[in-house]
Amino acid sequence: xxxxxxxxxxxxxxxxxxxxxxxxxxxxxxxxxxxxxxxxxxxxxxxxxxxxxxxxxxxxxxxxxxxxxxxxxxxxxxxxxxxxxxxxxxxxxxxxxxxxxxxxxxxxxxxxxxxxxxxxxxxxxxxxxxxxxxxxxxxxxxxxxxxxxxxxxxxxxxxxxxxxxxxxxxxxxxxxxxxxxxxxxxxxxxxxxxxxxxxxxxxxxxxxxxxxxxxxxxxxxxxxxxxxxxxxxxxxxxxxxxxxxxxxxxxxxxxxxxxxxxxxxxxxxxxxxxxxxxxxxxxxxxxxxxxxxxxxxxxxxxxxxxxxxxxxxxxxxxxxxxxxxxxxxxxxxxxxxxxxxxxxxxxxxxxxxxxxxxxxxxxxxxxxxxxxxxxxxxxxxxxxxxxxxxxxxxxxxxxxxxxxxxxxxxxxxxxxxxxxxxxxxxxxxxxxxxxxxxxxxxxxxxxxxxxxxxxxxxxxxxxxxxxxxxxxxxxxxxxxxxxxxxxxxxxxxxxxxxxxxxxxxxxxxxxxxxxxxxxxxxxxxxxxxxxxxxxxxxxxxxxxxxxxxxxxxxxxxxxxxxxxxxxxxxxxxxxxxxxxxxxxxxxxxxxxxxxxxxxxxxxxxxxxxxxxxxxxxxxxxxxxxx
Amino acid sequence: xxxxxxxxxxxxxxxxxxxxxxxxxxxxxxxxxxxxxxxxxxxxxxxxxxxxxxxxxxxxxxxxxxxxxxxxxxxxxxxxxxxxxxxxxxxxxxxxxxxxxxxxxxxxxxxxxxxxxxxxxxxxxxxxxxxxxxxxxxxxxxxxxxxxxxxxxxxxxxxxxxxxxxxxxxxxxxxxxxxxxxxxxxxxxxxxxxxxxxxxxxxxxxxxxxxxxxxxxxxxxxxxxxxxxxxxxxxxxxxxxxxxxxxxxxxxxxxxxxx
Ligand SMILES: Cc1cc2nc3c(=O)[nH]c(=O)nc-3n(C[C@H](O)[C@H](O)[C@H](O)COP(=O)(O)OP(=O)(O)OC[C@H]3O[C@@H](n4cnc5c(N)ncnc54)[C@H](O)[C@@H]3O)c2cc1C
Numbered sequence: 001x002x003x004x005x006x007x008x009x010x011x012x013x014x015x016x017x018x019x020x021x022x023x024x025x026x027x028x029x030x031x032x033x034x035x036x037x038x039x040x041x042x043x044x045x046x047x048x049x050x051x052x053x054x055x056x057x058x059x060x061x062x063x064x065x066x067x068x069x070x071x072x073x074x075x076x077x078x079x080x081x082x083x084x085x086x087x088x089x090x091x092x093x094x095x096x097x098x099x100x101x102x103x104x105x106x107x108x109x110x111x112x113x114x115x116x117x118x119x120x121x122x123x124x125x126x127x128x129x130x131x132x133x134x135x136x137x138x139x140x141x142x143x144x145x146x147x148x149x150x151x152x153x154x155x156x157x158x159x160x161x162x163x164x165x166x167x168x169x170x171x172x173x174x175x176x177x178x179x180x181x182x183x184x185x186x187x188x189x190x191x192x193x194x195x196x197x198x199x200x201x202x203x204x205x206x207x208x209x210x211x212x213x214x215x216x217x218x219x220x221x222x223x224x225x226x227x228x229x230x231x232x233x234x235x236x237x238x239x240x241x242x243x244x245x246x247x248x249x250x251x252x253x254x255x256x257x258x259x260x261x262x263x264x265x266x267x268x269x270x271x272x273x274x275x276x277x278x279x280x281x282x283x284x285x286x287x288x289x290x291x292x293x294x295x296x297x298x299x300x301x302x303x304x305x306x307x308x309x310x311x312x313x314x315x316x317x318x319x320x321x322x323x324x325x326x327x328x329x330x331x332x333x334x335x336x337x338x339x340x341x342x343x344x345x346x347x348x349x350x351x352x353x354x355x356x357x358x359x360x361x362x363x364x365x366x367x368x369x370x371x372x373x374x375x376x377x378x379x380x381x382x383x384x385x386x387x388x389x390x391x392x393x394x395x396x397x398x399x400x401x402x403x404x405x406x407x408x409x410x411x412x413x414x415x416x417x418x419x420x421x422x423x424x425x426x427x428x429x430x431x432x433x434x435x436x437x438x439x440x441x442x443x444x445x446x447x448x449x450x451x452x453x454x455x456x457x458x459x460x461x462x463x464x465x466x467x468x469x470x471x472x473x474x475x476x477x478x479x480x481x482x483x484x485x486x487x488x489x490x491x492x493x494x495x496x497x498x499x500x501x502x503x504x505x506x507x508x509x510x511x512x513x514x515x516x517x518x519x520x521x522x523x524x525x526x527x528x529x530x531x532x533x534x535x536x537x538x539x540x541x542x543x544x545x546x547x548x549x550x551x552x553x554x555x556x557x558x559x560x561x562x563x564x565x566x567x568x569x570x571x572x573x574x575x576x577x578x579x580x581x582x583x584x585x586x587x588x589x590x591x592x593x594x595x596x597x598x599x600x601x602x603x604x605x606x607x608x609x610x611x612x613x614x615x616x617x618x619x620x621x622x623x624x625x626x
Numbered sequence: 627x628x629x630x631x632x633x634x635x636x637x638x639x640x641x642x643x644x645x646x647x648x649x650x651x652x653x654x655x656x657x658x659x660x661x662x663x664x665x666x667x668x669x670x671x672x673x674x675x676x677x678x679x680x681x682x683x684x685x686x687x688x689x690x691x692x693x694x695x696x697x698x699x700x701x702x703x704x705x706x707x708x709x710x711x712x713x714x715x716x717x718x719x720x721x722x723x724x725x726x727x728x729x730x731x732x733x734x735x736x737x738x739x740x741x742x743x744x745x746x747x748x749x750x751x752x753x754x755x756x757x758x759x760x761x762x763x764x765x766x767x768x769x770x771x772x773x774x775x776x777x778x779x780x781x782x783x784x785x786x787x788x789x790x791x792x793x794x795x796x797x798x799x800x801x802x803x804x805x806x807x808x809x810x811x812x813x814x815x816x817x818x819x820x821x822x823x824x825x826x827x828x829x830x831x832x833x834x835x836x837x838x839x840x841x842x843x844x845x846x847x848x849x850x851x852x853x854x855x856x857x858x859x860x861x862x863x864x865x866x867x868x869x870x871x872x873x874x875x876x877x878x879x880x881x882x883x884x885x
Contacts, residue, residue: 032698036819039699043813075816088816550655619642 009328011353012419014516015483016433021526025093025327027319027626028528037094040074041101049108056107056229059221064111064229065145065189072142077116080264081124082338086137089338092326096271103275106397107229113272114185114230115139118265118405119146122194122206125344126249126257131208135192147190149181149209149235150258156183157410159258160204164197164237168244175199175207175242177215181235183404187218188231195237196254203252207242215240226396260348263355265405267325270361273369273401274318280369280376280394281311282622287391288379289621298379305614306607307379311372312617313559316625318365320520325357356418359411360513366401366408373398409502415509417499420491434488437481468529469522469557471602475564476519479571481598483511486578489591493582504581510574518564525560528553555616556625562609565601572599627681627775627798629672630732632742632755633665633700635693639747643853650848661696664743668804670811671773672741673704679775682706686732688724690714694827701822702814708825713832721753723842729761730835739780740801744769752803759801766801767794771808 009017030038048067049056055063071077079095081087102109120139123131138144155161164179177197184193193209193216209216219234249257285308288299298304332350336343351358377384377391384391402408423430490504498505532549549557572595579591616624637643637652638660644653661669672683685700687693688711697708711727713719719727740762742755752768759766771791772783775798784792785805814822832842863870863877878885 032695033819033823035695036699036702036814036822037816040813040816040819073815074813079816088820090816090820094816 008332008353010422010428011328012356012422012428012430014357014519015419015480015512016429019519019523021523021530024324024520024523024527025330026524026527027323028524028531029323029327030093030097034093034097037090038097038101041076041098044071044074044076045101045104045108049102049105053105053107053229056105059188059229059231062189064108064231065142067108068111068115068145069142071112072140077112077120077142078140080116080121081136081140082343084338085124085132086140088140091330091333092267093323093330095268096322096326099268099271100275100278103272104279105229106272106276106394107227109272109276110185110227110230110400113265113268114148115142115146115190117268118148118261119186119190119192119194121261121264122148122248122257123208125260125348126206127208127344129341130245131248135208139192144191145186145189146192146194147184147186147235148261149184149187149193149195151183152180153182157407159196160255162196162198162204163201164195165201166197166199166205166207166242168199172244174244175247177207177209177237177240177242179237181237183222183232184218184235186231187233187235188221193235194248194257195235195242196258197237199251204254204258205251206248206254206257208246208248209237209240209242210246213241224400226393226399260352262405263351263358266362266411267322267329267351267354267358269401269405270318270325270358270365271322273365273398274315274322276394276398277311277315277318277365277369277372278623278626280372280391280398281308281315281617283390283394284308284311284372284376284379285617285621287383289618291381299614299618302607302611304379305618306610307375308617309559309562309610309613311375312613312623312625313563314368314371315623316556316559317517317521317563318361318368319626320524321357321361321364321517324520324523325354325361328354328357356415356422357516359406359414359418360516362405363402363408363411363415363509364513364517366398369398369401409506412506412509413499413502415512416487416505419487419512420498430484430487434484434491437484437488469525469560471604472522472525472560472564475568475601476515476522478598478601479511479515479518479568482571482575482595483508483515485591485594485598486511486575490578490582501581504578507574507577507581511571511578514567514571518567521560521563525556528556551616552625555613558609558612559625561604562606562613565604566606568599568601575599627675627679627738628684628736629675629681629739629741630684630686630735630737631665631669631672631700631705632728632740632758633669633685633687633696634662634743634746634748634754635659635687635689635696636662636746636748645851645853649850649852651851659692659695661699662743662746662748664745664747664804664806666743666811667806667808668741668743668802669700669703669705670809671770671804672739673812674809675739675773675775676704681738684709684735684737686711686728688713688719688727688832697827698822699814701825701827702819703812704818706825708827710827710829711832712829719842720844720846721751721757722845725754725757725761726837726841727832727835728758730837731830733762736799738799739775740764740799742801742803744803744805755801755803762801764799764801765796766803767796768803770802770804773802 048070052063068077075088076098078087079090079098081089083089102112123135139146150159152162164177166175166177168175177195179197191211195207195209197205197207199205215238217236219236222232224232288304288308289297291298329350332353333347336346373394377395380389380391383389386392419430422428487508490498490508494501532553575595579588583591636659638658641657644656646653676683683705684707685697685705686709687697694710697710701708709731711731713727745752756766767782767784769785770782771785774781778798780796780798780800782794782802784794786792863873
């Protein structure tokens with residue numbers, strides 16, 4: 001099946017538009033080329049990196065840079081660099097695939113990402129021709145290793161408050177930089193620092209700083225909780241002399257560089273989390289299959305199966321989200337012309353369009369990883385608490401993902417914030433959709449939408465249930481309506497001061513994230529089902545899953561069901577929080593009644609679904625839908 | 627040097643194998659596939675010879691459309707072009723018909739050297755290369771550990787049993803069946819993967835080669851495949867400790883063959 005994109009899908013559009021399964025990219029759409037890339041990345045990890053993880057963990061000098069250069073020889077550092085500057089120039093699906101494989105060792109993934117994404121992309125997107133020619137070919141091979149220096153001791157989330165200053169010399173030939181950057185990944189061995197500083201203490205700007213420039217130094221290694229194999233140090237700039245031509249972009253426009261790079265970084269981080277979670281699930285499943293207690297393997301216990309199924313199901317949802325996002329970005333990237341001077345700008349725009357999706361993926365997938373790593377420890381029992389077993393490191397390594405590249409809190413605020421901004425600027429028809437939901441009279445009793453749902457004929461419901469995943473389609477429609485309902489109520493109450501109501505904003509974001517997650521899971525399942533030819537089946541699906549489909553499709557259908565039904569409970573809870581936080585009295589009662597009608601659904605046997613899902617995980621000993 | 631490498635696509639090693647209803651083969655729809663391991667080493671050896679002596683590496687694979695997967699992989703690693711002999715049930719062909727097809731398809735190419743894997747990981751006949759050499763009238767050598775090419779001649783190291791080796795000199799053109807592990811396999815680079823897209827794959831439809839059906843018919847038939855049943859037997863050895871120990875050692879050596 002071809003991927004048929006309807007012209008361009010607007011960023012955030014998932015909230016208000018309906019999508020068809022064939023419009024989303026899924027892992028089942030990988031090309032032969034994608035599979036070969038996966039194979040190369042997998043073999044590289046298995047043969048070169050994983051056997052040396054203990055040395056890397058101890059930060060053996062020179063090892064990570066050498067492995068990065070080796071990755072560079074294979075083209076694994078330069079997927080996002082145009083061919084004309086020595087890169088391999090491939091799509092986002094390819095880089096997602098590579099990142100998932102590299103995530104088998106989180107410290108190496110962090111070094112790789114700091115170099116090839118946040119360290120390199122500023123030059124790809126914002127560099128001028130000379131800067132690109134000078135640096136990109138060597139960044140592509142790993143001859144130069146890069147780092148991204150935004151954070152400072154007193155400025156993390158609040159990145160615009162950095163104190164590092166840049167002053168142009170009287171002859172205009174160089175800038176003098178002063179300040180100290182904190183938490184800089186790769187600092188221990190980087191050759192090139194992308195440094196953010198304020199020109200004259202005011203104008204936020206970005207510079208390319210070589211390690212060899214006078215006045216550049218790094219501090220000692222930080223003692224971290226996890227990703228101990230990655231280098232994290234301060235970067236100290238004391239009258240650092242940076243040639244004027246190493247200004248990246250324009251003076252006063254550094255925030256554009258900083259934030260756009262983070263969009264890509266967030267997307268990539270999400271892919272890394274899913275790769276890491278798959279690895280943790282594999283450890284957990286393998287251990288559950290061999291650990292015996294009470295005369296059985298622990299995999300035979302319902303409570304362990306429940307965990308394995310839930311881990312797999314959340315990973316599945318995350319996987320659907322990241323590849324769907326890659327599939328959104330790629331058609332726009334394909335329109336960018338590599339040889340044109342506007343290439344960087346075009347690519348940046350393509351990614352900025354989907355900044356909301358990138359933030360959603362980042363928050364959602366980092367929380368999936370944390371959940372999976374935590375349950376992995378639990379399945380290992382006491383051995384999960386011991387350094388000789390992989391669960392312990394997985395658990396520690398997972399934690400950073402909710403902190404860097406924008407904390408979960410900051411990203412939750414951004415998601416709703418960006419959606420409202422897009423709505424205000426007319427790029428997203430959010431207002432119309434909300435008004436459509438209320439039919440012009442928000443506070444006047446039950447919405448027509450809710451009424452119409454209630455009044456759906458029995459016949460209508462029956463046909464819906466009979467069609468494949470019919471109930472689940474209904475759930476996705478319901479979660480979208482819920483999101484619009486709560487956003488509408490909250491906006492009506494707080495209008496432009498909504499941002500000050502952080503708890504409400506974040507709760508709205510939680511529901512918005514579920515919209516994207518649930519719909520992505522459903523669309524992929526629909527696509528797989530269609531391919532195995534069961535969509536037209538007039539028979540209701542038995543609870544054990546359809547008999548005609550292949551094992552993998554049946555597995556995916558079960559996970560989709562479980563995911564949608566169980567997430568809906570959470571959505572309802574978050575919606576109540578928003579409504580009760582925004583309105584009171586009769587208005588609240590009315591909206592709660594609306595919510596109840598919108599989200600009304602039959603209970604499914606999640607216990608049976610989890611057992612069914614777990615059976616395949618146990619049999620395969622790993623995540624079994626990829 | 628114009629070199630051909632024969633590569634076969636076989637079920638991946640970590641596949642869960644399940645039998646077909648009639649128990650004559652494994653269920654193919656559950657499988658993922660990969661390049662036959664010794665063939666990967668054959669390809670690597672050919673690429674090294676080309677790097678040293680110049681020339682061309684052509685890969686040839688027999689099978690249904692899915693074998694394009696291993697063909698692309700070989701092209702991504704550096705093979706110059708490919709010949710795909712489209713034949714359904716290619717994986718279940720005996721050595722003879724598979725070799726026969728390849729012989730017909732490449733007879734006029736005039737290869738200096740043909741490398742195949744020593745044997746396939748699925749059927750393990752170790753005959754395809756040898757039969758192909760016969761059909762093309764070429765000298766061959768099997769279980770090759772090392773290849774040296776000089777002045778239009780080959781010097782190759784064969785693996786014999788019990789840790790013995792044999793050096794053989796032979797003329798070109800020739801055919802070699804290559805042993806696993808004799809070199810270090812390269813990775814497909816991302817550039818290579820990209821370039822593979824535009825390399826030529828000549829599709830040859832097996833039925834259009836003008837061979838008679840009986841020439842392609844299998845010479846053997848699989849009557850039944852089955853998963854070995856694991857059994858557990860307990861045997862008590864009696865006698866004095868000394869006698870028992872001696873008997874045990876003998877059993878471990880002769881019957882269990884673990885010593
Ligand atoms: C291992 C590691 C590697 C890193 N690598 C890099 C790197 O390579 N380059 C780089 O520039 N930086 C890097 N960082 C820095 C990282 O991006 C910051 O730590 C992160 O952005 C959080 O900033 P902070 O630590 O100052 O926390 P703060 O911003 O002080 O946040 C503290 C808490 O307050 C919350 N908070 C902050 N502001 C708000 C708000 N407005 N509303 C609600 N809650 C809020 C946060 O969510 C958090 O929970 C790295 C950090 C670590 C630990």
